[in-house]
Amino acid sequence: MTEHLFLYLVLGVVGIWCLRRVFIRLQLSVAKHPSLRGHAKMSRRFAKLVPYFSYNKHTFFASDMAPNRVASQRAKALVELTNSIEMKYGKTMDYTRSLTECISDVRFTNNYRVPFPYREQLPLALKATPVADESSGTKIKDIDGNWRHDLFASYGVNVFGYDFYKACMREGSQLVEKLGPVLGPYHPLIKDNVERLKEISGLDEVSFHMSGTEAVMQAVRLARYHTGKTHLVRFCGAYHGWWDGVQPGIGNQRKTNDVYTLADLSEKTIRVLSTRNDIACVLINPMQAFHPNSDSPSDATLIVSDRQTNFDKAVYTKWLQKIRNICSERGIVLIFDEVFTGFRLSYQGAQGYFGVKADLVTYGKTLGGGYPIGAVCGLSHLMKRYRDNAPADLSFARGTFNSHPAVIGAMNVFLKRIAEDDIQCIYRNAESVWNKRVQSLNTQLEQENLPLKLSNMHSIISVLYKKPSRYNWMFQFYLRAEGLEPGWIGTGRFIMSLDYSDDDFAEVSEKLIAAAHKMDAAGWWWHDGQTTNKQLKRMFLNDMLSAKFPKLAGLVGNKANPEEDINDQAVSL
Structure with missing residues (x-):
């Protein structure tokens, strides 16, 4: 009898433990945003299924079922616009042609200025990369x-304007010209830069890097190192640089299993942060306040007129305060990715703009006074890269060009200048x-x-x-x-x-x-x-299905006057 009671007790404990694990996992699932953006693995699978298709010279102008007269009007207007731009940008077009085959970024940006089905019929004059x-x-x-x-x-x-940065670069160069590109030893100006950054960020220590992406990588690594936890939380739609460790969805070819993408402005997310023990940090891009749970809006995905922004400063401030409080309670590191918002939203960036303090803050872009830069500011116990009692247990991060004298000089001018009245x-x-x-x-x-x-x-x-x-x-x-x-x-x-x-x-x-x-x-x-926009989306979906399953092309798809000649001018494009 006693043995049976003990067995029942063990089974009960195991059952309760399993139920709790299932409950916590369900909490995580429901805390994700219902869109594909909120489900990284699913979005990657879906992206591989999207077929390439291209509108021909006829449907390019009538993919919305416009009548022939409107399609002809558009074709004529495109020719006029193209001719006008070609007259203004002849050298630029020649440069674009010469760069397309040797700079991958040019091919990428030129192809993703518009939704992909329209790219082949788009004249080069419109796709040309600016050369200034x-x-x-x-x-x-x-x-x-x-x-x-x-x-x-x-x-x-x-x-602050290009003249401002050209002055920072010019004056900064004069401050460090005697040292030149000496790497390893620090230029003395670094001390003043660090003190100013500590004052602005309200944090204890600083490390320098060569880009915002590198700064984010370091901040996340330090959070994991000091908490001993494996996962980070990011919000749906947020961009934190191109590193796959913070971009688990479309564009990442590596299976990333240590990132939770949760819904912004959701109490369900708060419950996840309150119950899970594997979360090292919450990574926030404050720019998401402009369009919570959505990607940065781009014309490359503008297939209908449903683009939205939903900025409410008071609401997002309360949300960040909740995140701050739960992170403090649970020993989770709160990271503000201020590569974009730092020195723009206020002198103290998003921390000052929303009135919420972070444990680690990353900076980039404008901080370099016109030069490439990344920086991490943080609390002393989080910035340390080694353990006193375990000297081989390191969080290693170095970079040859970190603290380059030219960057340090321009940064010094920048930091002094923005403190002026x-x-x-x-x-x-x-x-x-x-x-x-x-x-x-x-x-x-x-x-x-x-x-x-x-x-x-x-x-x-x-x-x-x-x-x-x-x-x-x-x-x-x-x-x-x-x-x-x-x-x-x-x-x-x-x-x-x-x-x-x-x-x-x-x-x-x-x-x-x-x-x-x-x-x-x-x-x-x-x-x-x-x-409606919904019907226009359905047209696009039908076109995509017709491309994926050609045998269905006669049953679904957009039949935008495919047999009619829109305009002879359109053919020449």
């Missing part, structure tokens, strides 16, 4: 001599200035009856489209033709430097509105008054 030889203030000049307002800020490097004044007013500017431009767009709306988080802007359409991605080319320069992701994200004056922005607004009118007149925003 001069900058001034808010503008850059290409090798054809065209000056355009910069709408991508060198992917975030340019927070004029830059501090810009910081204090930046949020209200950009909110007012975007609001004013939206009012103009509404008055002009254009199907656009701009959304912003601080000085980051995204273009939203109000009318169902499959051709919104064309807008980036009309912007460029009007003298504006978006990044290769197009209208998904305009990164505005804080030195834009009201007059500069008024000129940008004028050019944006002119581009929108030309886009509208060309018929790209034609709509039958009935078709």
Whole structure:
């Protein structure tokens, strides 16, 4: 009897343990965002199933079931736009041709400026990679001599204007020119840089790296080293550099099993953090506040008009405070990836902007004063790379070019300059200035009856489209033709430097509105008054299924006037 009772007791304990494990695993599953972005393994499998297909010269202009007259109108407009751009960018086009076969980045960006079914029919003039030889203030000049307002800020490097950074590089070079490229010994300026970064970050120690991606890699490695735990938590849609250890979904070819991708702004995520014992760190890109649980918007995926942003500063501040509290309770390292937001959202980056402290903070881009840089700031006990009682147990991280004198010099000028009163004044007013500017431009767009709306988080802007359409991605080319320069992701994200004056922005607004009118007149925003975004998505899905299963092509698919000649001009494209 006693033996039976003992067996029942053991079985009961094992059963309870198993049920608890199952419950915790279920909590993890339900804490994931329901989209493919929230399921890394599933998204990778799905990506391999997506077939390549290309619209021909006819369906390119009528993939939304537009009537023949509208398709002809679009074809004619594309020829006119192409001719106009070719006249302006002849040297740039020649450079693009010469670079395409020898620089992989050029092939990648040129192919992913638009949704892939449209790329083959897109003229080279529209896909051409910008080649610039001069900058001034808010503008850059290409090798054809065209000056355009910069709408991508060198992917975030340019927070205060190109003249600002050229001065940092020039003055910094003079500070270190006697030492030159001596690596190993530190230039004395490094001490001042470290003290300033400690003050800005509110943390104890600093390590330097050569890129933001490297800084994130080091921060994650240190968190695992000091906690002895295996997994990190990232939020759905967040970007933390190209390292596969923080990007487990599409684009990562390695099986990553030590990353949990959880839903942003979800109490279910809090429950996971409260119950699991294998979480070393929570990695946060504060830019996700602009579009929680969504990827950074890009024209390459703009197949309909359902792009959204949902920035609510008060809501996201409360969310970050919850994350801070649970991390403190559970001994989880909280990492802010401020490679993009650092020195932009405020003098103290997202920590200052949201009023939430992190244990480790990564910086990059603008901190180098115009040069490549990465940095980690952290609490002393987390920055240590060895154990006193186990000298062979290391967390090794080095880099030949870390703390390069030229970078240290430009960084020193940058850090001193942003502490001055004029830059501090810009910081204090930046949020209200950009909110007012975007609001004013939206009012103009509404008055002009254009199907656009701009959304912003601080000085980051995204273009939203109000009318169902499959051709919104064309807008980036009309912007460029009007003298504006978006990044290769197009209208998904305009990164505005804080030195834009009201007059500069008024000129940008004028050019944006002119581009929108030309886009509208060309018929790209034609709509039958009935078709919804959901129906447009279904058209795209049908086209994809027809490409994957050709025998079904007669049963599903988009029959956008395939037998009719759209326009002889279109054939020449």
